[in-house]
Amino acid sequence: MNALLSMENLTAGYGEADILQNVSMTVAQDEIVAIVGPNGAGKSTAMKSVFGLLSVRGGKMLFDGDEITGWAPNRIVQRGICYVPQVDNIFREMSIHENLEMGGFLKTGDLTAAYDRVYELFPDLKERRKTLAGSLSGGQRQMVAMGRALMLDPKLLLLDEPTAGLSPKYMEQIFQICRDVQDAGVAILLVEQHAKQALAFSDRGYVLAAGKNRHEGTGADLLADREVAEMFLGG
Amino acid sequence: MDLFELLNFYVVPGIVLGSIYALGAVGITLIFAILRYAHLAHGDMATLGAFLALAAVTSLGVSPYAALPIAIVGTAVVAVGIDKVFYEHLRERPKIVTVMASLGIALMIRAVVQVVWGVDTQTYSRGIVRPEDYFGIRIRDREIFTILAMVALVGALQLFLTRSKWGKAMRAMSDNPNLALLSGIDNKKVVILTWVIAGGLCAASGFFLGVNTELKSMMGWHMLLPMFAAAILGGVGRVEGAVLGGLIVGIAEELSVLVIPSEYKAAMAFAILLFMLLVRPTGLLKGKVL
Numbered sequence: 001m002n003a004l005l006s007m008e009n010l011t012a013g014y015g016e017a018d019i020l021q022n023v024s025m026t027v028a029q030d031e032i033v034a035i036v037g038p039n040g041a042g043k044s045t046a047m048k049s050v051f052g053l054l055s056v057r058g059g060k061m062l063f064d065g066d067e068i069t070g071w072a073p074n075r076i077v078q079r080g081i082c083y084v085p086q087v088d089n090i091f092r093e094m095s096i097h098e099n100l101e102m103g104g105f106l107k108t109g110d111l112t113a114a115y116d117r118v119y120e121l122f123p124d125l126k127e128r129r130k131t132l133a134g135s136l137s138g139g140q141r142q143m144v145a146m147g148r149a150l151m152l153d154p155k156l157l158l159l160d161e162p163t164a165g166l167s168p169k170y171m172e173q174i175f176q177i178c179r180d181v182q183d184a185g186v187a188i189l190l191v192e193q194h195a196k197q198a199l200a201f202s203d204r205g206y207v208l209a210a211g212k213n214r215h216e217g218t219g220a221d222l223l224a225d226r227e228v229a230e231m232f233l234g235g
Numbered sequence: 236m237d238l239f240e241l242l243n244f245y246v247v248p249g250i251v252l253g254s255i256y257a258l259g260a261v262g263i264t265l266i267f268a269i270l271r272y273a274h275l276a277h278g279d280m281a282t283l284g285a286f287l288a289l290a291a292v293t294s295l296g297v298s299p300y301a302a303l304p305i306a307i308v309g310t311a312v313v314a315v316g317i318d319k320v321f322y323e324h325l326r327e328r329p330k331i332v333t334v335m336a337s338l339g340i341a342l343m344i345r346a347v348v349q350v351v352w353g354v355d356t357q358t359y360s361r362g363i364v365r366p367e368d369y370f371g372i373r374i375r376d377r378e379i380f381t382i383l384a385m386v387a388l389v390g391a392l393q394l395f396l397t398r399s400k401w402g403k404a405m406r407a408m409s410d411n412p413n414l415a416l417l418s419g420i421d422n423k424k425v426v427i428l429t430w431v432i433a434g435g436l437c438a439a440s441g442f443f444l445g446v447n448t449e450l451k452s453m454m455g456w457h458m459l460l461p462m463f464a465a466a467i468l469g470g471v472g473r474v475e476g477a478v479l480g481g482l483i484v485g486i487a488e489e490l491s492v493l494v495i496p497s498e499y500k501a502a503m504a505f506a507i508l509l510f511m512l513l514v515r516p517t518g519l520l521k522g523k524v525l
């Protein structure tokens with residue numbers, strides 16, 4: 001399999017402490033990969049280190065043929081990776097449409113095609129495009145956040161707990177949107193608290209614990225694994 | 236006292252003074268929204284703007300209003316320069332360091348003004364201007380120009396912030412700096428833009444104070460407190476709030492003369508500032524907390 005993103009023996013953290021130790025992962029073209037694990041396992045840290053948001057102390061990252069270790073966020077955005085943080089992932093005091101416009105900030109020229117593509121994925125947003133993003137419900141905010149990240153037509157989308165705090169109905173909807181995004185040719189790497197649902201819907205998964213790789217495999221295999229089930233998925 | 240007396244002696248001067256405060260308060264509010272600190276050199280920057288206009292009037296022989304654009308451009312350049320030379324190096328430090336540094340900048344600007352133009356009172360043009368009578372409301376041309384210029388400048392700023400790509404980028408950075416960075420918005424350019432706008436409006440504020448009163452090296456420093464009161468009253472980060480706050484503070488200062496001795500006029504701004512910080516720190520239009 002041809003890897004779009006590969007992390008090799010990554011060690012990273014904040015301040016003195018290493019939160020990730022020798023973590024390796026790959027994401028292939030058009031693949032949905034989930035990172036699951038208990039709280040404090042380093043799931044979000046893994047994602048932030050891809051995006052250059054914290055210092056990487058060992059290992060390297062390759063994306064689409066380039067080594068991107070240590071790149072600044074705006075360079076990574078331009079290269080084709082977009083990131084949706086778990087919290088504060090919208091511009092609250094701007095309209096839905098302006099949120100998308102900011103997502104496409106680096107694109108020169110006409111944004112019409114990009115708007116059309118995002119509004120096709122999220123028809124609800126199109127109707128309310130003039131609404132302030134801060135007044136939306138949690139599920140709709142998540143759609144705005146994903147829409148903003150999709151404006152630059154990325155090859156890989158990083159989602160940090162996209163379903164945190166959402167009702168099951170919205171969770172299903174977000175997962176369905178992820179599949180639509182995948183069908184549009186974008187690979188997705190997501191961190192999830194809802195391990196069962198996330199593994200069931202992803203192509204592959206990684207189980208992280210205490211900052212290290214524990215298990216990896218297809219979603220179905222991981223779900224069937226006794227140890228994984230007992231450790232992280234509540235039996 | 237009849238209605239016209241109230242309007243002519245208190246409300247009209249209050250709106251004029253309020254417009255002058257508003258021009259400064261908008262800059263204070265923008266700087267706080269983008270850079271997240273209280274800029275204490277704002278008053279003295281206004282003084283500089285007023286004296287740059289005076290320099291253009293005396294050296295080029297142009298009319299004061301023709302000198303205004305020169306003062307705006309000059310002050311904007313100085314504001315960007317001060318940021319590059321001083322504030323930029325303090326960005327990663329706690330914000331209080333920059334606040335204190337801005338106090339030092341205030342003293343430096345004032346010293347330069349005093350060295351170059353002296354400490355005496357100066358004016359753009361001599362002579363007494365009589366107010367015109369419009370259906371009982373008496374107002375001078377320069378007062379009309381002050382109010383119109385404030386409305387035009389702030390209106391243009393609002394259009395810029397809501398319609399243009401870089402204006403929206405400024406709002407995005409004020410709203411969520413982290414996400415602005417993740418969207419690839421160049422924060423250095425946004426900061427330069429902020430200083431150009433704040434510096435330019437500051438010059439206009441000082442200029443109109445000079446047009447309506449006199450030029451003194453302490454003129455801007457004395458405006459600092461009312462400008463901050465206006466920005467906080469309106470809601471920090473809110474441009475329309477800064478205008479509303481400016482007008483309220485200006486009118487309140489003029490009206491206060493009815494109940495307290497006029498030497499204590501400046502206490503009005505202080506009272507409003509304290510009251511808002513205690514009762515509603517987000518301001519009338521729900522801004523950020525300073």
